Amino acid sequence: MPTTMPSRRRARGPLIALLAAVALLLGSGAVPAYAEPNEGGTKKLQDALEATAKAHIEAKAKLDNSKRRQKQLVAEMGTLEARVTELTAQVGEVAAQSYRVGRLTPTSMLLNSASPEAFLERAANLDLMAQRDSRRLRSFTEARQQAEQAKLAMDAEVREQQKQLAVMAKKKKEAEAALAEVSSGTSGGFSGGSSSSAKPAPRNSDGSWPSESCSVNDPTTSGCITPRTLNALQQTKAAGYKRYVSCYRSGGGGEHPKGRACDFAAATNGFEDRNATGGDKAYGDSLAAWHVRNANRLGVLYVIWYRQIWHPGTGWRSYSGSGSPAASHTNHVHLSMY
Structure with missing residues (x-):
């Protein structure tokens, strides 16, 4: 028996829909697998963007790292300066006492002993005083040297920061030149x-x-x-x-x-x-x-x-x-x- 027109139309319906879907996928309306083959322009521009951006980021990281070190050095410098001030006062006390009572030598201190016991006591006290004054002077010298080293380190960090800022400025100009086109x-x-x-x-x-x-x-x-x-x-x-x-x-x-x-x-x-x-x-x-x-x-x-x-x-x-x-x-x- 011949197929009627309505049945033929029903048979063609799914086929037409399928063909339309295929045409949509293969035609100009298809969604590409990626957006753009040459992302970022020409190879020359891509290379310039990559190089200048990397150089800028690396310089920025060095700059930030230097600023962190400088902050630590500032705190360390403050502690050292306070220590130097404290030790300066102690060394000053020793100098002032020597000025008021005269220089107390080991010989004069021991000869004025009234008894062997006093002699031994004075000898022990003399040793303690010598150790105390020696520690103070040594600590003062070390603290002053450390403060000087910290100051030199801070100066070095400032120079490093200036260097990295110059690098960043240079790379900015290079990036702008590359992007000009x-x-x-x-x-x-x-x-x-x-x-x-x-x-x-x-x-x-x-x-x-x-x-x-x-x-x-x-x-x-x-x-x-x-x-x-x-x-x-x-x-x-x-x-x-x-x-x-x-x-x-x-x-x-x-x-x-x-x-x-x-x-x-x-x-x-x-x-x-x-x-x-x-x-x-x-x-x-x-x-x-x-x-x-x-x-x-x-x-x-x-x-x-x-x-x-x-x-x-x-x-x-x-x-x-x-x-x-x-x-x-x-x-x-x-x-x-x-």
Whole structure:
């Protein structure tokens, strides 16, 4: 019996829906696996951003470490100066007594003894006085030397701080020069993301960041990321930013192939080929601001979002991509890690 028209329509219904879904996935509306092949512009710019940001962060760590040492030295200097003042008074008492009664020599003190017992007593007292005066003078000399060494150490820390400030100023100029091809100057940054509650990534004892390789599994892809990048990813999600994110990728330049970068989609559906607006734009604003606010805790190298880039040496600056939402970073927040 021939198939009726209604039954043929019913049969074609699921097929049409399936074909439409496939067309959507394969067509221009598909969500890409990653946001932008060449994150951060040309290789020259990527290398410059990485080098200047790292140099700035390292100089800042040395500067902070020097300031901590200087603070300790100031406290130590105060204690030593108080000790020197106290010992100066004691040495002054000895000198004043000698001036008033004359120099008491061992010979005169012992010859004036009325009896053998008095002789022995005076000999013992003479020994105690000699030990006391010797300790006072020795302590005074040592304390004064320690105070002088502390002062020299503080002077050295001041020179170290001046050196690191000069390095930071130099790297700022280099970063600005590198960004000149894609930036027209400073910009206002973004609001939101006021929390500074990110769990700090481990540092070396001197405050610097340890060197890390792409050694842990990336939960967003089948690749790998560094432990510091993983901490940043986990802390970002813990702060409430839980939309689609992709970190490692094997191709292209920048930090992604090194496991030191993540792209955070602004839209709830992932990397959409359009500029974020409304709630999606507000989400990206807040996320970018949060990453910057917690940059020192997490070890952030730089952040790119909505035609702006944050570099630790320059702050927020304008940023122009190739025009697409992916290249201009208007559909995702890019995070690069130290």
